[in-house]
Amino acid sequence: MKINDNCVGCGQCTAFCKIDAIIVKSKAHITDACVNCGVCAAYCPMKAIEADE
Amino acid sequence: MKAIVIGAGLGGLLSAAKLSGEGYEVEVFERLAMIGGRFTNFNINGYQLSTGALHMLPHGPTGPLAQLIKEVNADVVIKRQDDTAFMRIHEDLEKGIYKDVPFGKFGSTFSAWNRIKLALLLISTRKWSPKNCSLGEWITKNLNMPVAHQMADSFCGWALSLKAADTPVEEAFEIFENLYRHGGPGVPIGGCKAVTDALANVVRKNGGNIETKTEITEILVENGKAIGVLIDGQRHMSDIVISNIGHPFTNDLCKDAPTSPQYKQYLDKIRTIKPSAGVKICLAANEPLIGHGGVLFTPSAKRVNGINEVTNIDPKLAPPGKHLVMAHQTVQWDRIPYLEEEIDLGIADLEQIFPNKDYEIILAQSYYDGWPVNRSSSGTDIGNTTPIEGLYVVGDGAKGKGGIEVEGVAMGVKNTMNIILGEGN
Incomplete structure (x- = not known):
């Protein structure tokens, strides 16, 4: 997954990532641990999480 | 009669609970996979963090939100610890020398002359509310001393996520009046989620329906009246539409909005709406940092406006024996591009306020623009x-005068229900 410019840094996504692959400080950052499951995107109020190409 | 509600945040659920109890057929559509909007919990390592608001109702068990919760028969316990609001005034921030002044006695740190002035102002302003300037300007005129400005910034920051210089003085005094009228804060047992979950239960019990993962792409408007919504290309018809997403986003969904001069005026008003920005820093503490269930205002801090430790009232919001501490700070609009720096300044404040205490940072959360502290900051509420007939806006984008945070949401919903159902419903 990747984060677009919409992200405000509310941190909601981190709670729903089962493998702790999102770090948030002013914006969400996706780490290499991400397995592209896409769960986080359903909880992002800003449509800031997109599938990685 | 049928009502469609856009968004399952606090304003949407309060409206849905009330209308479904009055015999309306109600459908709530929520884009996300969860309900509660910026008023629910999420769990990180056993700590119940909140999506937006702190786990606190500004006017506790006797405020407008508590009254509306009771009115719709939602099952929520709200607890208040009396006399637990303090201002931590630092004489020396570096050395950690401070005193905690009870909120109601904030004037005790003023000079003798300003204490006399304050006593007179407290009487005269309740009779004749000041007008036409910001709270910051009013303080400069009446009580010009740094600590008074710091206290005002701390209070406005905590309550509104605004600087005193950006808070209209009328709004500030209406809030003070509401504090006299309704009393101070309380904690919903179970946190924000207990409130929104209880409201959702009421909606379902009344026969209403709540759909998550369902995005409304258009509000259908015909001859100047809202007639339903569009979801996945399907038309869902209703008699009224209640939007919980603020005026600007609501307007974006009205693709067939009228082109009347009246609507143009509305668009002009929408452009004046300014969402407020803020940062919330959540701490996991191995010992109590505050020791009570109220609010610690921090006027001497550089960024942090106030802090609470709700686990003194509801220990279940953290793992056994631990405490959940949340600090809020305003972010001024021109500082939004420097958010990371703002967060670091907040963290530095907390290190000075709680030296040698055993805690760690769980998460720093920031809010602005489309996911702000308040969709409409004080003074820009319309x-x-x-x-559009039959289209109403509720939530923190449409609160009403003197309404702080979720209390304002409740006041706006109450007002909307009076319009829809008639006064005294």
């Missing part, structure tokens, strides 16, 4: 109606 009310609950729109020029």
Whole structure:
């Protein structure tokens, strides 16, 4: 997954990532641990999480 | 009669609970996979963090939100610890020398002359509310001393996520009046989620329906009246539409909005709406940092406006024996591009306020623009109606005068219900 410019840094996504692959400080950052499951995107109020190409 | 509600946040659920109890057929559509909007919990390592608001109702068990929760028969316990609001005034921030002044006695740190002035102002302003300037300007005129400005910034920051210089003085005094009228804060047992979950239960019990993962792409408007919504290309018809997403986003969904001069005026008003920005820093503490269930205002801090430790009232919001501490700070609009720096300044404040204490940072959360502290900051609120018949806006984008945070949401919903159902419903 990747984060677009919409992200405000509310941190909601981190709670729903089962493998702790999102770090948030002013914006969400996706780490290499991400397995592209896409769960986080359903909880992002800003449509800031997109599938990685 | 049928009502469609856009968004399952606090305002949407309060409206849905009330209308479903009055015999309306109600459908709530929520884009996300969860309900509660910026008023629910999420769990990180056993700590119940909140999506937006802190786990606190500004006017506790006797405020407008508590009254509305009771009115719709939602099952929520709200607890208040009396006399637990303090201002931590630092004489020396570096050395950690401070005193905690009870909120109601904030003037005790003023000079003798300003204490006399304050006593007179407290009487005269309740009779004749000041007008036409910001709270910051009013303080400069009446009580010009740094600590008074710091206290005002701390209070406005905590309550509104605004600087005193950006808070209209009328709004500030209406809030003070509401504090006299309704009393101070309380904690919903179970946190924010207990409130929104209880409201959702009421909606379902009344026969209403709540759909998550369902995005409304258009509000259908015919001859200047809202007639339903569009979801996945399907038309869902209703008699009224209640939007919980603020005026600007609501207008974006009205693709067939009227082109009347009245609607143009509405669009001009929408452009004046300014969402407020803020940062919330959540701490996991191995010992109590505050020791009570109220609010610690921090006027001497550089960024942090206030802090609470709700686990003193509801220990279940953290793992056994631990405490959940949340600090809020305003972010001024021109500082939004420097958010990371703002967060670091907040963290530095907390290190000075709680030296040698055993805690760690769980998460720093930031809010602005489309996911702000308040969709409409004080003074930019344009009310609950729109020029489109049958289309109403509730939530923190349409609160009403003197309404702080979720209390304002409840006041806006109450006003909307009076319009829809008639006064005294």
